[in-house]
Amino acid sequence: MKRPMIARNAALFAVLLLCLCAQAQQKLSGQRAYTFTKQFVEGSGPRWLGSPGHTKAENILRKHFAPEKAKGHFGEDAFTVNTSLGTFVMRNFIAKYPGKKDGIIVIATHYETNIWLRDTGFVGANDGGATTGLLMELGTYLRTHPPQGYSIWLLFDDGEESMQRQWNDNEALYGTRHAAARWSADGTLNKIKAFIVTDMIGDKDLNLNLDDNSTPWLRDILRQAAKNTGHSGSVFKRPIAVVDDHIPFKERGVPVLDMIDLDYGQPSFSHPEGWHHTPQDTMDKVSAHSLQISADLLLETIHLIDKR
Ligand SMILES: [Zn+2]
Numbered sequence: 002m003k004r005p006m007i008a009r010n011a012a013l014f015a016v017l018l019l020c021l022c023a024q025a026q027q028k029l030s031g032q033r034a035y036t037f038t039k040q041f042v043e044g045s046g047p048r049w050l051g052s053p054g055h056t057k058a059e060n061i062l063r064k065h066f067a068p069e070k071a072k073g074h075f076g077e078d079a080f081t082v083n084t085s086l087g088t089f090v091m092r093n094f095i096a097k098y099p100g101k102k103d104g105i106i107v108i109a110t111h112y113e114t115n116i117w118l119r120d121t122g123f124v125g126a127n128d129g130g131a132t133t134g135l136l137m138e139l140g141t142y143l144r145t146h147p148p149q150g151y152s153i154w155l156l157f158d159d160g161e162e163s164m165q166r167q168w169n170d171n172e173a174l175y176g177t178r179h180a181a182a183r184w185s186a187d188g189t190l191n192k193i194k195a196f197i198v199t200d201m202i203g204d205k206d207l208n209l210n211l212d213d214n215s216t217p218w219l220r221d222i223l224r225q226a227a228k229n230t231g232h233s234g235s236v237f238k239r240p241i242a243v244v245d246d247h248i249p250f251k252e253r254g255v256p257v258l259d260m261i262d263l264d265y266g267q268p269s270f271s272h273p274e275g276w277h278h279t280p281q282d283t284m285d286k287v288s289a290h291s292l293q294i295s296a297d298l299l300l301e302t303i304h305l306i307d308k309r
Pocket residue numbers: 128162278
């Protein structure tokens with residue numbers, strides 16, 4: 002009688018383990034977002050335009066979204082750009098998760114690092130890295146939790162950073178300008194209910210800025226999302242007008258929201274912007290806890306847009 006007993010216990014244990022695993026997958030996980038961030042940042046390293054790291058970053062995205070690609074829901078859009086530093090092929094990657102309502106919510110992040118920081122070993126753990134990891138986790142989550150409201154498109158865009166140290170509007174935001182023009186031409190733009198940019202929201206000391214360039218009703222939704230998830234202490238401490246990937250869509254009349262925390266590290270005389278755009282932007286400044294807050298805010302923001 003002993004053996005079957007063990008077999009039954011083993012079976013029960015297996016069922017319990019399955020339940021626990023299924024439960025673990027229920028959540029959009031900051032810990033998994035952190036792991037994806039680490040894999041992406043360490044697997045690609047500095048990934049400025051034209052570098053081997055840039056190709057590695059592209060390959061990590063292709064591999065991660067292979068299940069979406071198999072369904073015809075993952076694509077890449079290559080385009081050539083002439084800049085003051087030469088001609089570059091840039092690539093946007095788009096993963097699509099069909100929803101039940103007519104309309105699309107786009108969630109974007111840039112994934113490349115600054116070309117003018119190419120000799121410094123800059124890896125952009127928080128700047129580009131953390132939100133790439135966060136959106137990789139969101140994609141994983143959406144595989145088993147398809148959108149119940151609007152369709153969700155994840156956009157990993159290229160060429161966000163300015164080509165020059167001094168920000169230059171004409172030599173930055175290449176990927177989103179390209180996407181906005183393309184989606185304007187093919188009619189997609191009319192279906193976009195909200196274009197949400199995520200940027201620099203994995204840092205340990207997290208507080209999302211109140212961005213003056215974001216659409217007021219979307220800022221209200223983010224405020225409400227923070228309230229609903231118990232994260233009011235992590236938003237809107239400092240108002241600021243941010244120039245980021247949402248601008249090309251704002252200029253075409255799409256409702257936009259920039260989920261960004263530009264206050265990163267302690268500003269000093271030699272580093273007036275703290276760790277922003279310095280080689281100190283490394284994985285030790287990023288935390289799973291902050292990525293969980295950002296994940297909660299993002300998911301609740303999507304829910305509130307769906308309900309609107
Ligand atoms: Zn940057």
